[in-house]
Structures are given as structure tokens and as C-alpha cells.
Amino acid sequence: MTRLVNDPAAFADEMTEGFVAAHADRVVAVPGGVARATEAPNGQVAVVIGGGSGHYPAFAGLVGPGLADGAVLGNVFASPSTQQVVSVSKNVERGGGVLLSYGNYAGDCLNFDAAQERLRDNGIQVRTVRVTDDICSASVEEITKRRGIAGDLVVFKIAGAAASRGLSLDQVTDLAQRANDRTRSIGVAFSGCTLPGASEPLFTVPEGKMAIGLGIHGEPGLDEVDLPTADQLAQLLVERLLAELPEGAGKRAAVLLNGLGTVKHEELFVTYRKISKLLEAAGVTVVGPEVGELCTSFDMAGVSLTLTWLDSELEELWLDPADSPAFRRGSVAATGERRVVLAADAFEDIAPTTDDSRATAAVLVELLDVVEATIDANVDELGRIDAIAGDGDHGIGMQRGIKAAAQAGHAAYDAGAGAGSVLTAAADAWADRAGGTSGALWGLALRRVGQRLGDIDIPNAETLAEAVHAARNAITETGGAQLGDKTLVDVLIPLDEAYRAAVGEGSDGLTAWGAAAAAGEKAATGTADLIPRTGRARTHAERSLGTPDAGAVSLSLVARAVHTTLSSTRTGR
Amino acid sequence: MTRLVNDPAAFADEMTEGFVAAHADRVVAVPGGVARATEAPNGQVAVVIGGGSGHYPAFAGLVGPGLADGAVLGNVFASPSTQQVVSVSKNVERGGGVLLSYGNYAGDCLNFDAAQERLRDNGIQVRTVRVTDDICSASVEEITKRRGIAGDLVVFKIAGAAASRGLSLDQVTDLAQRANDRTRSIGVAFSGCTLPGASEPLFTVPEGKMAIGLGIHGEPGLDEVDLPTADQLAQLLVERLLAELPEGAGKRAAVLLNGLGTVKHEELFVTYRKISKLLEAAGVTVVGPEVGELCTSFDMAGVSLTLTWLDSELEELWLDPADSPAFRRGSVAATGERRVVLAADAFEDIAPTTDDSRATAAVLVELLDVVEATIDANVDELGRIDAIAGDGDHGIGMQRGIKAAAQAGHAAYDAGAGAGSVLTAAADAWADRAGGTSGALWGLALRRVGQRLGDIDIPNAETLAEAVHAARNAITETGGAQLGDKTLVDVLIPLDEAYRAAVGEGSDGLTAWGAAAAAGEKAATGTADLIPRTGRARTHAERSLGTPDAGAVSLSLVARAVHTTLSSTRTGR
Missing domain, CATH: 1.25.40.340 (DhaL domain)
Structure with missing residues (x-):
């Protein structure tokens, strides 16, 4: 359970404050979320990600050069507000337009879409790519209804790399969309999670069972089965993902094995051992694998496996350098001035009245x-x-x-x-x-x-x-x-x-x-x-x-x- | 609990295999543990760390340029063998001698000491620095009996940085020893952990209680108290560490807030928020803080706070670049050839018999x-x-x-x-x-x-x-x-x-x-x-x-x- 709490209503704000204190070299607080501490070059597309809090490193931990420019941070498991999205976007926008990218959940869609309208009203170019990687959340016929889980990271990373290379908003959007179209994830859970201040879990999985496809907020899954061994789980995850190849999938894939909360690194490595063997046996070359906590749900026990089927362009972007609190690759040259934070809009002029x-x-x-x-x-x-x-x-x-x-x-x-x-x-x-x-x-x-x-x-x-x-x-x-x-x-x-x-x-x-x-x-x-x-x-x-x-x-x-x-x-x- | 297991007896080996597969760009398996994938320059001191498995990122995750050259990996919660220490040391030794550094536990001392003798018999210069940061494990009068916990990381990091700067074995040893002498940690636990394959926890903490000073293998602590708020815990941890300042402590400290297993990043950040305020109020400047999982015990719930009181030499080394799977800082220039692994010693010649x-x-x-x-x-x-x-x-x-x-x-x-x-x-x-x-x-x-x-x-x-x-x-x-x-x-x-x-x-x-x-x-x-x-x-x-x-x-x-x-x-x- 979640034990270290002061006022549950203040949890998300206090978390952000502590996060910024711990990573002051890389991020700054802006109204509505966090932004990279240094300014990106003028004219560069700004990648703005976000969603509810409680999924660290999603979303705050993925801000930095080569990744997102800003993250909009909602309350625990709740979409950020429209105003928050507008504020973070205005803070990181550099004249090249804004790409909004986030997991496909109703509240997030509502608020990010409303923000997109407001930003466009302010003359800012905005595009949106919603992440829909969870194959268990809707059939392939209704692929746009799928939820976004750990595949977020690959889409954000490829968008961030494309933006860092100086590509246009349309190009960055197309590449991020292509990354999403080629990303598939499957998750399993052994237990639910308990929100800060709550005494009961938000949802549960029966003891000794594993729920296939259970969402990161407890959204319904496909099936409950007996607890497998690590190798059996690896087999299940790999088989299901290989059974639904996206169009154009070749033989090279980015691979993420994600721990949802209380599954430990040791267990992830034992499981990844078999996953890497199975992928090799299937003729798949693993590119830049990530094994760890990438998209969590507090103390939820479970894992997800993500495959992004790379073409040469996506592969280069996946391997490009990045430097965020929770995800680093290669060496990123320090660039840009220290950011000056724009205050939230003050109350506007009073309209005439009677x-x-x-x-x-x-x-x-x-x-x-x-x-x-x-x-x-x-x-x-x-x-x-x-x-x-x-x-x-x-x-x-x-x-x-x-x-x-x-x-x-x-x-x-x-x-x-x-x-x-x-x-x-x-x-x-x-x-x-x-x-x-x-x-x-x-x-x-x-x-x-x-x-x-x-x-x-x-x-x-x-x-x-x-x-x-x-x-x-x-x-x-x-x-x-x-x-x-x-x-x-x-x-x-x-x-x-x-x-x-x-x-x-x-x-x-x-x-x-x-x-x-x-x-x-x-x-x-x-x-x-x-x-x-x-x-x-x-x-x-x-x-x-x-x-x-x-x-x-x-x-x-x-x-x-x-x-x-x-x-x-x-x-x- | 630990769920993703195949054969519990094979857990540690399978974990290492999966770890190496996931981080093949940075580490290679050697008999007895892992080594950095590229050779260090000739004549550089080799830093060899290690201990029982089950504490990731200690010890495998801390191998790489600017940190340890090799990690000796024992079975779950068990010291590695003498032969393992010898094998890993021989694999990474580059003519500059070997510094062995590890947490102060009986089994580890026994095997690392025996290995030190064997290596010296082979003409290799060897020194040892045992980490003794846990202030709850013995009184200050018996400081050499204290156990090593998350403070490991600071000592290893400073040793690795000193070795990378080309300092001599005596200098590296002195700096690592000084880092240990100036490092203090205090841990608290809310629950015990369950080892792979076990159906019952190895030890427990009563529901709603917090054990102060409980060791990472369940060694006895000082006290059990009611569960505090995040801010109250921050207060307790900071007060206890400020009450036992090592000789020469100034006003600058490296700070680690470590999650032991199931305490999540969000909780750590909420707690760190108050810790950083309290340290600031006490006039302490925080240098290069780390908030995350640094030394774990499977699904144990708990945290530890570590302060290393820096002088200017230690501060530079703490901030030097490093590049390991679990700890990165700055940019490390890629150096060295890909390592050629030495096989474990084959069975030797048969002595004459009757x-x-x-x-x-x-x-x-x-x-x-x-x-x-x-x-x-x-x-x-x-x-x-x-x-x-x-x-x-x-x-x-x-x-x-x-x-x-x-x-x-x-x-x-x-x-x-x-x-x-x-x-x-x-x-x-x-x-x-x-x-x-x-x-x-x-x-x-x-x-x-x-x-x-x-x-x-x-x-x-x-x-x-x-x-x-x-x-x-x-x-x-x-x-x-x-x-x-x-x-x-x-x-x-x-x-x-x-x-x-x-x-x-x-x-x-x-x-x-x-x-x-x-x-x-x-x-x-x-x-x-x-x-x-x-x-x-x-x-x-x-x-x-x-x-x-x-x-x-x-x-x-x-x-x-x-x-x-x-x-x-x-x-x-």
C-alpha cells in the first residue's frame, strides 16, 4: 500500500515539489506541471506529454533534452485540467508549434483537446498523437479506442528525438504517429493498487491469479489465469504480441519490459531472460531494450511487455541521445539558457457590470x-x-x-x-x-x-x-x-x-x-x-x-x- | 511477494543472465559476476564490489566507467564465494591493483578476505574498504561493526571516480575509506520481504508499525513506532543523522533517499520534499541528490536516508561522470576495447598418488x-x-x-x-x-x-x-x-x-x-x-x-x- 503521505489531497502537488527538488539540474516547475530546465532552441517543436499522476516515471520523469519539453501533471489517476495543458504548453513553446501526446483516456482527451483549441486560438500550431498500445483494451478493428500504457515511452522518445533533430511539426507528428501505429503492449497484473490515503485497494486480483490485460487504473481485462512461472509468462507475453503484428512490421523491435509497481528488478530480469531468447528464436532483433519501471501504478503488482516494430528512421530516433530524470541514452550536449517560468494567467480585467x-x-x-x-x-x-x-x-x-x-x-x-x-x-x-x-x-x-x-x-x-x-x-x-x-x-x-x-x-x-x-x-x-x-x-x-x-x-x-x-x-x- | 520465479535455486543465475541480456551494451558476464563491457586503461585501479543478490541495483547495476569495474554476485541474500571474488577480480584487474569494497557482513568479510589472500598470492595488490554506514546496527563506539546499506553507492562511486582519474591504489583506498568514514545512513521498514519461491515473508513488521533500523535482511532494529506521515518520517530521519555528525563534517552533503522495494517513487518524492527543506533549514547544502531505488530487498517496504559529508575532494569525485546500468551522471567518453572474458580456472594437474x-x-x-x-x-x-x-x-x-x-x-x-x-x-x-x-x-x-x-x-x-x-x-x-x-x-x-x-x-x-x-x-x-x-x-x-x-x-x-x-x-x- 501507499504509506508515505501527508494530506492525500495534496499528494500530487507535494510529489511534484519533491521531484523538482531532487532533479533541479534537469527540470523546473511550471504552472500545471514541469518543464526541462534549459530552453530548447528557437523554432524547435515542443513535445508536451502528460496525464494523471501515480505512474512515475510517466510523466514527470520523461522530461529533458531528446525527450519531452514539458509534462502536464494531473492529480492522482486524474487527467490534468485544460488550463494546465495550456500553461505547460505556453511555457515550453518555442515558435515551432506543439505536439501534444498522451495515453488515450477519456478525461485526458477532453482536456488536451480543449487546450489544443485554446492554444490554436492563441496562434500556436498544435498537433495531437494519442498513444493506443494496449492490445487488450479493444479489438484491432477498434484500434483507436485502445488505451495507452508503457508504449507511451517509445512514442514520446521518438517524438522528442525528431523534435531535437529540428524536424517540422508535421514531420514530428507523422513520426510519433507512425511509432504509435507500430507499438503493441500487453500487460498482466497480480494485484491492484492502493491510492494515497486510502485504506482499501482500488481494485484487486484474486490471490494466486493473474489478470491478463487489466488496465493501469483497474480497467477490465480479458481473462484471469493461474499464476505462471517467469518463463511461462514470458511465453504468453511474446506469443500474444507476435500474434498481432502491425502493418509493415519487420524483424527489428524496440522492447520494453515494464514493472507496474511491486514486481522487482530481479523478477523483471529473470523474465526478460526468457523474453530475449524467445524473440531471438522468432528471428526478432532487439534494439535498445529497457527493463525496469517505465509506467507504474503505485503498488500494483504486474508487468507489461511492449514491442515497437522499427523501420530505419524510427530506429535511429529510438537510439538518439536523451537525458531525462528517468530515461537516459547516450550523451546529450547541454544546450540552452536556464528557463524563465511564465506565471499562470492572472485574473483578467473586470467586465462592466450593474x-x-x-x-x-x-x-x-x-x-x-x-x-x-x-x-x-x-x-x-x-x-x-x-x-x-x-x-x-x-x-x-x-x-x-x-x-x-x-x-x-x-x-x-x-x-x-x-x-x-x-x-x-x-x-x-x-x-x-x-x-x-x-x-x-x-x-x-x-x-x-x-x-x-x-x-x-x-x-x-x-x-x-x-x-x-x-x-x-x-x-x-x-x-x-x-x-x-x-x-x-x-x-x-x-x-x-x-x-x-x-x-x-x-x-x-x-x-x-x-x-x-x-x-x-x-x-x-x-x-x-x-x-x-x-x-x-x-x-x-x-x-x-x-x-x-x-x-x-x-x-x-x-x-x-x-x-x-x-x-x-x-x-x- | 516475489512471484516471477522459475526454479528458486536458479533465481540468482537467471537474474544475472537476464540483466546482462538487457544491458549488453554496458556489462558482460564473467565467472562469478559481471564486469564492465569495455576494458579500463592499463594500470588503472580496478574497483570490485559485491555481495548477495536481491538488492538491485546493488551490486550488478553499479558496474561501468566511473563506478565499479566488476561486481561479484552471490546467491540471494548470501555472500559470493571466495572463488567468485577471485574470478571477477582477475577478469577486471589491469595492473593497477584491486580495491575490494562491500557491505560489512560476516559472510562477505570471510570470502572477500580469503580472496584477498589468494589474489595477493598471485602477485596482485589488493586493498579492502568495508562499508559501515548503518548507524542503527551498532553504536558509534563500535563503528567498525556497523552494517553497510545504501551508503555503499557513495563509497563505490567515489572509489570508481578516483580510479578513473588514474589515482594509485593507496590513494583510491584512502578516498573510499574517507567517504565511508563520512557516510551515515538510517533505515526504516514497514514490512519484510519474501524470497523467491518462499510462501512466507522472511521477517515481518506489525501492521501499522514502522521498525527503525531494521536491517535489509531482517537484522534487528532499534525500535517499533506507529506509522508516521511522510513529513514526520523526514523529520525523524534528518534529526537522527544530524545527531551523529562524523569528524570533519562541514555543511555540504551528498544525499540519498533510497526505496527498499515497494515504497514507490511518488512516496519518495513526497518525503524528499520535506527532507530537502529540513536540510536547508539546518544550513546543509545538498550536492547531487539521488532519490530512488539504490539498495533494495525485494518487496521489503521501507526507506533509508544517507548523508555523506563532503570535503572538496570528495565532492568532485561524487560529481564526476559515471555510466552504469542503474546510475548515470554527466557524460562518459566511451573508452577501451570490448572485454575478452577469462574462463574460470580449469581443474588443475593431478597430484601423484598411490x-x-x-x-x-x-x-x-x-x-x-x-x-x-x-x-x-x-x-x-x-x-x-x-x-x-x-x-x-x-x-x-x-x-x-x-x-x-x-x-x-x-x-x-x-x-x-x-x-x-x-x-x-x-x-x-x-x-x-x-x-x-x-x-x-x-x-x-x-x-x-x-x-x-x-x-x-x-x-x-x-x-x-x-x-x-x-x-x-x-x-x-x-x-x-x-x-x-x-x-x-x-x-x-x-x-x-x-x-x-x-x-x-x-x-x-x-x-x-x-x-x-x-x-x-x-x-x-x-x-x-x-x-x-x-x-x-x-x-x-x-x-x-x-x-x-x-x-x-x-x-x-x-x-x-x-x-x-x-x-x-x-x-x-
Whole structure:
């Protein structure tokens, strides 16, 4: 288990701080993650990688000349926020454009894609290569749905080498994409992992069994078999990878044998002994093998094998020098000035507003405080029910989000902002600090509400109905979840329908919201009858039957708390 | 636990094979261990490190330019044999002499010292620096009794850098000794480790507790306390090390934060964050910090902190470039030809012998087979009782030793050797293959017996009494154990006394040996009443009350098997 922890909510930040202290010669902290300590040459493509924390050396350990220019570091097992991706990218961008590369997980795709749009809006050229090496996570027909695991390293390394050679953004992108197309991994697990501060593992594997294809956050695998010997495991891994050769695979391959956490170097070497013999027997020449911890999941026990089928161009790039805290090859000449870190964007100018909107804004900051108190009171329970179907971080994520949102909302209000700007500031802070899919969606929804409220008028019941509906559309269009998928959408849609119906029938806003909150609560309870259909960390999905969805419960709690507060305000408290 | 295993007895060898396959660009296998793949310049001091396997990157991962020239790799948690140290040293020696450096453990001291003598007999200059950094393993008054843990790395690194700079053997030795004198470590553990093939941990720490100073093989620590936070642990480690400053300590220190096995990088970084702050607050400048796995014990959970108080000379050497599989710093220019590996010494010329001695030799090879069968039949039981007070490898070690001894004895006999040469060949093979303290002692004892028998005469009862007494003296003088320490000495002394007494009273050799075997059995049973006083891996020492000593039992079993066989031969079977 994970024992050395202070405040679990601060774990990822403290880890980054300690990492930077230990590797001050190679990396610097930038808002949202880390960057190489020295500037790359002007005009060079910047390679920005990232994802959730808890997979060291992915992603912080892979930053340096010949590898990534920056790594965006999310909370434990949670995607970084859009704002983090933008900040790290802006810090390392050198005029040659940015390649974003990361493992293919829903939350990461959402935030990196949103960041790509924002960066392009700022005139920066951006391309994306998602790593999809895990052959057990989807069939070869649905190859773009596959998850990214240790194959990350090869794709990042080849992208970093191509960028260091001064190639253009299109060339770097093509080479990284080609590396991904030719990379296949298979993982096995003997045990799950325990997140910092948790007393129970996030997921488990039965004692004496091995789960084939189990994902690094506990995503479902293909099969459970009896524990093999080291040689039998080598045989299984090599056979499965040789059975799915990518187009153009020759006879030369980069080989990674990755330990997921508590499998030790000695065991990896015993296993690699047989892997190297089997590959040799199959006529495969191993190029620049790596045996060690390359993409981990805390104390998860397991290994993965990765083969990247090289052509001569990829082979040269794989063998090019690189110098990062966790991966080094050859000699890299020290280049570049020590980096000057760009601060995170400060709060922008206050939009013009009115006394009417200021009065609404005052109510909004009060409501933010109420929501914060509501989440605080329910954080453990939200975590508990999320752990049944997901990765158990929902409560903590919501807490981080609303805390930041309330703080930013107060700051904006104190600076004189109107209702819309207060809510927009809160929305962006929520998305930035909460991270993960739910953080991005809550941020997006609040932002839409804020945009509809604006900074001038007092909103009436119809305006609020439009705002809620806009939030609903933003979430369903961006998140992709549908009614019945056991997500917050299962509460959001009935709530939106109930509110619009009540307003349509002539109810005042508060009464309508009471109906909406009641519909939301009923729908949240109803999610207990559902089984999740999509998303990451769904090992325990079927076991969650009988337990409501954490995101759905959050939304219904927030809706009820808002109604209770407004009712007591209206009745004069 | 350790899961990826084929044959546990072959684990260390298979690990080395896989390690060399994974790092073929940097290391080559040599008989007894590994060496850097390229030759160092002529006249350069060769730094040879080593110890038991199971501590990766110690010791194999620390071989390369700027670090060690070769690593001698013992079996799991067992000292390498004398022959292994000799072989690795001869392979890497370049005319500048050899510095042997290793952690201060009884078995390692025994075998490295014996190798030092043999190498000096071969005209090679040899010096030794034992690492004694663990402040919890003995008081500062008995500093030379302290064990070596992660501080190994700093001492090896400074020795390797000094050798690479072309300094003389005396200079390299002085600098390595100074590095050791200025190095202090403290370790804590949250759990024990499970050896390959074992189903139970070698030792344990109570759930929710932290053992301060527990050794990397389970040697006793100072105290057990409740599990601290990461920051509290940082405080404890820094305070204890700052409370015992070595002479001449200034304000600059090399700092290692080492994970023992299942403590993950993320936890190490969170802990290092506070350590770096505390050191800064104490006015200490951290030089070239290392945070990661530097000296491990399989899946043991724990960390250690090491400070080496640098002067300007040591600081330069600590920061000099190095390039090994597990430790790299700066850029090392590739130098030297690819190494040509020297084969292990072949069996030497057969000494002249007689038909009489050949007849004795025939009996001896039969007895070697009988002893092998006896150990095979008892290997599990010997392992079980050894695990109570020790590290549980006694049965496997004896089995490896006698198997090799029987094979070598047969080979010598088939080549025409007399009794003494057969036994000497068996003795050296035993010591070479069994490794560890008991392997070295059995090899030494058999060698003394062989020397006394010679290759000419038929031995009589008096000769045999002298041979047994010589074996006893060799073991008590070299091993250092005394009667009552719960070792094989508790059987050896009564056995020797009984045999000499019976022979002195005029008994024939067989009858006298019957009395000796009976005395040995009685004494072996009697060791159940003892508590071990010395030795490594004595966590469970007190718990062993009521269980006899495994080494004592081995010796009594062998003595009885020899008597039974000779009796049935004498009576014509």
C-alpha cells in the first residue's frame, strides 16, 4: 500500500515539489506541471506529454533534452485540467508549434483537446498523437479506442528525438504517429493498487491469479489465469504480441519490459531472460531494450511487455541521445539558457457590470460557499460510492474543484465583477484545480450558466431555464454520456426537464427549482439500478449495481443545497 | 511477494543472465559476476564490489566507467564465494591493483578476505574498504561493526571516480575509506520481504508499525513506532543523522533517499520534499541528490536516508561522470576495447598418488553421494528451521554446496586423483557454489581434512582425529562463533572431543566415529535451548528458542550418514 503521505489531497502537488527538488539540474516547475530546465532552441517543436499522476516515471520523469519539453501533471489517476495543458504548453513553446501526446483516456482527451483549441486560438500550431498500445483494451478493428500504457515511452522518445533533430511539426507528428501505429503492449497484473490515503485497494486480483490485460487504473481485462512461472509468462507475453503484428512490421523491435509497481528488478530480469531468447528464436532483433519501471501504478503488482516494430528512421530516433530524470541514452550536449517560468494567467480585467448584476453576484458567492460546505460534508460518502464503480477520487476531486471555485468567485466578486464573470471565474478555477473528467464538465457547465447570466441583468426564471439547458447541452455534447450510462447526465436531464416544465407552466424560479431538485434526487437514487457503460476504471462496474453513481449524487446534492439556501433567504431567515 | 520465479535455486543465475541480456551494451558476464563491457586503461585501479543478490541495483547495476569495474554476485541474500571474488577480480584487474569494497557482513568479510589472500598470492595488490554506514546496527563506539546499506553507492562511486582519474591504489583506498568514514545512513521498514519461491515473508513488521533500523535482511532494529506521515518520517530521519555528525563534517552533503522495494517513487518524492527543506533549514547544502531505488530487498517496504559529508575532494569525485546500468551522471567518453572474458580456472594437474589413497578416494566419493542424498532428503526441514532464526536458505545452500562438491569430487576421482585431492576439489566446489558463510566454512573444513589425508597413505584413526580437529580449528578461528552461539560449532566441538577421546582410548576409527556421531546428534538437539548471539538476519532469534540450529543439525545428519554408510560397508552389506 501507499504509506508515505501527508494530506492525500495534496499528494500530487507535494510529489511534484519533491521531484523538482531532487532533479533541479534537469527540470523546473511550471504552472500545471514541469518543464526541462534549459530552453530548447528557437523554432524547435515542443513535445508536451502528460496525464494523471501515480505512474512515475510517466510523466514527470520523461522530461529533458531528446525527450519531452514539458509534462502536464494531473492529480492522482486524474487527467490534468485544460488550463494546465495550456500553461505547460505556453511555457515550453518555442515558435515551432506543439505536439501534444498522451495515453488515450477519456478525461485526458477532453482536456488536451480543449487546450489544443485554446492554444490554436492563441496562434500556436498544435498537433495531437494519442498513444493506443494496449492490445487488450479493444479489438484491432477498434484500434483507436485502445488505451495507452508503457508504449507511451517509445512514442514520446521518438517524438522528442525528431523534435531535437529540428524536424517540422508535421514531420514530428507523422513520426510519433507512425511509432504509435507500430507499438503493441500487453500487460498482466497480480494485484491492484492502493491510492494515497486510502485504506482499501482500488481494485484487486484474486490471490494466486493473474489478470491478463487489466488496465493501469483497474480497467477490465480479458481473462484471469493461474499464476505462471517467469518463463511461462514470458511465453504468453511474446506469443500474444507476435500474434498481432502491425502493418509493415519487420524483424527489428524496440522492447520494453515494464514493472507496474511491486514486481522487482530481479523478477523483471529473470523474465526478460526468457523474453530475449524467445524473440531471438522468432528471428526478432532487439534494439535498445529497457527493463525496469517505465509506467507504474503505485503498488500494483504486474508487468507489461511492449514491442515497437522499427523501420530505419524510427530506429535511429529510438537510439538518439536523451537525458531525462528517468530515461537516459547516450550523451546529450547541454544546450540552452536556464528557463524563465511564465506565471499562470492572472485574473483578467473586470467586465462592466450593474448594481442589479452585482446583487445577483452576491447571491452566487453565497451559493458557492453553500455548495462547498455541502461537498465537504459528503466527501467521504462520495468517495466511498465512487470507489465501487470507479477510482474513488470523486469526492476529493469535487472538493478540490468547489474550493477553488469558491475562492475564485469571491476574488472576482471582491474585484467588482458581475454575476456572469463571478461564475465564469469560478468555473475556470473549478476545471483547473479539480482536474479529471468531472472537473472539466463542471467547469464547462458553470461557464455556460455564467455566459447566459451575463453581467448586466437580473436573471428571471426563463433566463435560468435557458442557462440550465445550455449547461446540459454542453455536458452531453462534450462528455458523450447518455441517459442510462450511470453518470451525472442521469440527474442533469431530468432536472433540466423538470425545471423547464415548471417554468413553462408559470412557476416562479424558486418553486421550479424545487421541482427540479426533487426530480434530480429521484433520478440520483435511480442510478443505483444501472450498470456503467463507459469510462475508465470500471473493474467493479457490475458490482456497483445497487449503489448510485457518485457524480449523479453530487449534482442532486448541489441542486438541493441551492434550493434550501434560496428558500431560507426568500423567507427572510 | 516475489512471484516471477522459475526454479528458486536458479533465481540468482537467471537474474544475472537476464540483466546482462538487457544491458549488453554496458556489462558482460564473467565467472562469478559481471564486469564492465569495455576494458579500463592499463594500470588503472580496478574497483570490485559485491555481495548477495536481491538488492538491485546493488551490486550488478553499479558496474561501468566511473563506478565499479566488476561486481561479484552471490546467491540471494548470501555472500559470493571466495572463488567468485577471485574470478571477477582477475577478469577486471589491469595492473593497477584491486580495491575490494562491500557491505560489512560476516559472510562477505570471510570470502572477500580469503580472496584477498589468494589474489595477493598471485602477485596482485589488493586493498579492502568495508562499508559501515548503518548507524542503527551498532553504536558509534563500535563503528567498525556497523552494517553497510545504501551508503555503499557513495563509497563505490567515489572509489570508481578516483580510479578513473588514474589515482594509485593507496590513494583510491584512502578516498573510499574517507567517504565511508563520512557516510551515515538510517533505515526504516514497514514490512519484510519474501524470497523467491518462499510462501512466507522472511521477517515481518506489525501492521501499522514502522521498525527503525531494521536491517535489509531482517537484522534487528532499534525500535517499533506507529506509522508516521511522510513529513514526520523526514523529520525523524534528518534529526537522527544530524545527531551523529562524523569528524570533519562541514555543511555540504551528498544525499540519498533510497526505496527498499515497494515504497514507490511518488512516496519518495513526497518525503524528499520535506527532507530537502529540513536540510536547508539546518544550513546543509545538498550536492547531487539521488532519490530512488539504490539498495533494495525485494518487496521489503521501507526507506533509508544517507548523508555523506563532503570535503572538496570528495565532492568532485561524487560529481564526476559515471555510466552504469542503474546510475548515470554527466557524460562518459566511451573508452577501451570490448572485454575478452577469462574462463574460470580449469581443474588443475593431478597430484601423484598411490593405489592405497585411490582406494580411500573411492570411499570418499561414495560418501559424498551419501551426504548429497542426506541433504536432499532434509532440505525442506533444514530450510524451515533456518527460517525461524535466520534467512531460511540453509537447506538450499547446503544442497547447492554438496551437489557441486560431489560432482567435483567425482571429476577429480575420474581424473585419477588421490583421497586428499578428491576432497580438496570437493571442498573448493562446495565453497564456490554454495556461497554464504556456511558454504565458506564447509569448504574450509573439508579442505583441511583433505590436506591432512594427503594423496599417499591410507588414513588411520589418529590421522582422522587430527583431520577432524584441524577442521574444527579452521571453523572456530575463521568463523568466530563460540560454543553456545547456536551454530554448527555447537555440534563440531563435542563431535571432535568425542572422536578424539574414543581414539585415545583405543577405539577403531569406525567405533570412535559412532561415538562422535552420537555426541553430535545430542548436541544438535541441545541447540534448541539456545538463542543465537551473532550473525545476520537474526530478527527472529528469540523466537527460535525451542528449535535447533539448522547448521548444527546439518552437521549431525552428515556425521550420522557417514557412520551408517561405513558400518554397512564394513559389515559387507
